[in-house]
Amino acid sequence: MTTHYSIDHLPGRTLAVDGQEYLFFSGTSYLGMAQNPVFQSLLQDGMMRYGTVFGSSRNGNLQLRIYEEAEQKLAAFARAEAALTLSSGMLAGQAVVNWLKEQGFGFLYGPNAHPAIWQEPTQRLPALSFDAWTRQLPDLVAAAPTPTVVIALNSLDALCSVAYSFSWVNQLPENQSVILLIDDSHGLGIIGPAGSGIGSQIPQRANVRLIVTASLAKAMGLPGGVILADPATLNAIRQTAFFGACSPIPPAYLYAFGQAQDLYRAAFSQLKTNIRQFENRVGDSGLFQHIPDYPVFYTEQDRLYSSLLTKQILIYSFAYPTPADKPNTRIVISALHRPEDIERLGDYLYEESS
Incomplete structure (x- = not known):
């Protein structure tokens, strides 16, 4: 059964739950812009010029x-x-x-x-x-x-x-x-x-x-x-x-977008690198259904959620689009993840599939 958490900060590659750090492989911020410090700086510039709304x-x-x-x-x-x-x-x-x-x-x-x-x-x-x-x-x-x-x-x-x-x-x-x-x-x-x-x-x-x-x-x-x-x-x-x-x-966000074209290109390249690293780790495990070069890895093994949670890794797993629907369990790679994050996840998944 999925455990629901309430936190007071935006997750990036990690998040803190009850004082413990978890790797975060969920969400839809695929390019990591919400937590990108350069993009945040551009947004601040935009707000100084255009206000909040x-x-x-x-x-x-x-x-x-x-x-x-x-x-x-x-x-x-x-x-x-x-x-x-x-x-x-x-x-x-x-x-x-x-x-x-x-x-x-x-x-x-x-x-x-x-x-x-x-x-x-x-x-x-x-x-x-x-x-x-x-x-x-x-x-x-x-x-x-x-x-x-x-x-x-x-x-x-x-x-x-x-x-x-x-x-x-x-x-x-x-x-x-x-x-x-x-x-x-x-x-x-x-x-x-x-x-x-x-x-x-x-x-x-x-x-x-x-x-x-x-x-x-x-x-x-x-x-x-x-x-x-x-x-x-x-x-x-x-x-x-x-x-x-x-x-x-809000116009400040569109200002930031206009100034961040190189940032988007770099994040896109990093995301592809991260996806391919994870693909290489789990390609023949049989655990996932996956579009090549796409950051979502779907599994019918809903138990992965609770298993990875014990390793302080939080993945996507909840009923969607309504609470009455079957849980959807998937791993989401983002441009924010580091090679060691993906290796750590891959090691635990290897143990699961062995």
Whole structure:
């Protein structure tokens, strides 16, 4: 059974529990920006310039240039046409969904699609494997009752560390307009060329429009969300009451992001080094399901949580997304981990698998 802890500090590669230090292999701060001292310094500079929050609508009569400047850099980072930021990934997803619903488009949902892109609080999702679902998609799209159909799904399965192929996009009917709405919260910053995310992996079709949403609070270390799409789509979303009524992401964080491009590149490189070190240690243990070069290592052996806890190593293990769901147990590598941290974890896992 998972033990829940309450602490008064942000964990990095370690955390303190009841006066004892534990290695921390959990969370979603994959690039370690939340605990990066250089990034924290840039954030302090941003707060001196922009304060702690911009209490205004982005559509107000006073505009801060930092939003457009940062969005241009986010679009370049993600290799997208354009970007629009909001105060959370959930809000980014819902801003898109609400705009699409207003158009009267039909929706098809992928298995385990993130709640950020749900239409309803209790959205029904296919009880199929991803591969089985994609085999049905051409027929489902062809039978759609609306001239445009939205296919809403995740970029990958971060819970169980399973990659998704998007080759099925090439099999979609040519006479049907399709919008691919992809939540890339667990991909942006760590998958794709230089961490650019899922966009470059999607086949381009004349009848398929791509909209990517993502939380920036994971790999990117920013308390906000982003929509990546073509400028016309983003301009239309920006004109909605839903967007106009939203408070924006604090500008100090976008300032820090703009100044930290070299920092992100270095953290991405370090993360890949750490992942490969751990892959080499556990590659043939049979304990984990894992996407190559991805920081999440999923296991069905829930006992690893309590076993590693006795070694003062805390990993991810709790019911998700609701308390009624089965516990999800996984090890998460970050850019903050040191080689000796990974070796220590690997030694204990070797004992477990022997």
